[in-house]
Amino acid sequence: MxxxxxxxxxxxxxxxxxxxxxxxxxxxxxxxxxxxxxxxxxxxxxxxxxxxxxxxxxxxxxxxxxxxxxxxxxxxxxxxxxxxxxxxxxxxxxxxxxxxxxxxxxxxxxxxxxxxxxxxxxRGEETPVHLGKIFSVLGAKGGVGATTFAVNLASSIQALDQNKLVALIDMNRLVGEIPLFLDLETNTNWEDIGKNFSRLDGAYLKSAMARHSSGIYVLPAPSGFDTETHLPAGFLFQIVKSMRQFFDYIIIDGGMYLDDNLFNILKESEVIYLIAILSLPCLINVRKLQESIRTTDDDADKKMQIIANRFEKKAQISLSEANKLIGAEISMTIPNDYSLAMSAINNGKVITDISGSSNLAKAYKKLAESIVKPPVATAGGVFKWFK
Ligand SMILES: Nc1ncnc2c1ncn2[C@@H]1O[C@H](COP(=O)(O)OP(=O)(O)OP(=O)(O)O)[C@@H](O)[C@H]1O
Ligand SMILES: [Mg+2]
The missing domain is CATH 3.40.50.2300 (Response regulator)
Incomplete structure (x- = not known):
């Protein structure tokens, strides 16, 4: 130095x-x-x-x-x-x-x-304005795979670039499971950080978060009931905002419970993934979820991406039927592979570490690539002549 x-x-x-x-x-x-x-x-x-x-x-x-x-x-x-x-x-x-x-x-x-x-x-330098991108993940129904998606999206982004700082935040108060998914021992959750909110600098945040072997930094949800009363309203949104100055990518496992903190985070999100399975009750919930997000964010429709998780080609409800039911296009399907998804959870590992060549791992890799290396806008123009 x-x-x-x-x-x-x-x-x-x-x-x-x-x-x-x-x-x-x-x-x-x-x-x-x-x-x-x-x-x-x-x-x-x-x-x-x-x-x-x-x-x-x-x-x-x-x-x-x-x-x-x-x-x-x-x-x-x-x-x-x-x-x-x-x-x-x-x-x-x-x-x-x-x-x-x-x-x-x-x-x-x-x-x-x-x-x-x-x-x-x-040196006359302003601290560079660096705002990490937020990707929020919401389950349209319980148990559809939101946490699996958030964990594997975060680790797949990190796998593409070890130099980037990737954070994963569990917003599922009381029922947060990310440390279990990643077999991580953690002492600090976002409530502890909320109590220290004078110190929302990058060094502190990184030291307070648990680091997984994939490289991602994890901020678990609190599991106790008692202390929230001490914390200022909206502090969770403040934590996420501060994190944007240090982390390149912030993945939020928002679970299913929408509160003001989460709505504010959604507004700042680059993409809001709505995780669904192709079942009637779940697709109806996707519609409701979209409507509530639209009421607080004018740009919601540009940001929301519907993910059909556990997708089977021979499913009772086809993709086009699902699109009609929701009134919007499903952006991506993730193949159904219960034994692999389950074995990842039970071993506290990410899917790529259990089977990197699986279709499931490839789906997450492809999605991560579209985030980390978005297609160059001019590729269809000048570049097409060189193909
Ligand atoms: N692509 C997939 N194929 C098959 N099973 C999957 C897939 N993704 C997730 N699962 C399984 O779905 C179950 C629920 O996953 P997960 O806990 O990630 O869902 P969730 O939406 O976060 O649930 P909760 O509402 O409890 O937070 C798990 O058993 C997981 O292994
Ligand atoms: Mg979950």
């Missing part, structure tokens, strides 16, 4: 000795930062401040420090990680909040980000 012309100054306003010692150790070990004595500066690039026994007065101090522009970036720490401390801290303008005892990696990541921002700024 290139070095900064002048190191960034750091001050620690920390009362707890052990916390101060840890932070001193970390800052001294970091390139690009210089620890300052309190008395010798009238402006400091980074201040780490400990919230003490009188948080209200600490917040007052913080506000005036930031207002008078004597502090560049402010990090806070406290032995208490309660909403009463966290929320005012965020509102006061803190960039990050460090838990105690100090987690060295957490602090280093936050400092490195400050250094990077400052270097970008020096």
């Amino acid at each position: 290139s070095t900064h012309k002048k190191p960034l100054s750091v001050q620690l306003a920390i009362k707890t000795t052990a916390v101060k010692d840890s932070l001193v150790g970390i800052v001294k070990g970091l390139e690009g930062f210089l620890l300052q004595k309190e008395q010798d500066a009238d402006r400091v690039d980074v201040l780490v401040l400990e919230i003490g026994s009188n948080p209200a007065s600490d917040f007052e101090t913080i506000r005036s420090l930031l207002q008078e522009n004597v502090v560049g970036q402010l990090f806070l720490t406290s032995s208490k990680m309660t909403t009463e401390v966290l929320l005012p801290a965020l509102r006061a303008g803190a960039k990050e909040f460090f838990s105690q005892p100090i987690d060295h990696d957490e602090v280093k990541v936050a400092f490195r980000q400050v250094l990077k921002d400052s270097q970008d700024h020096d």
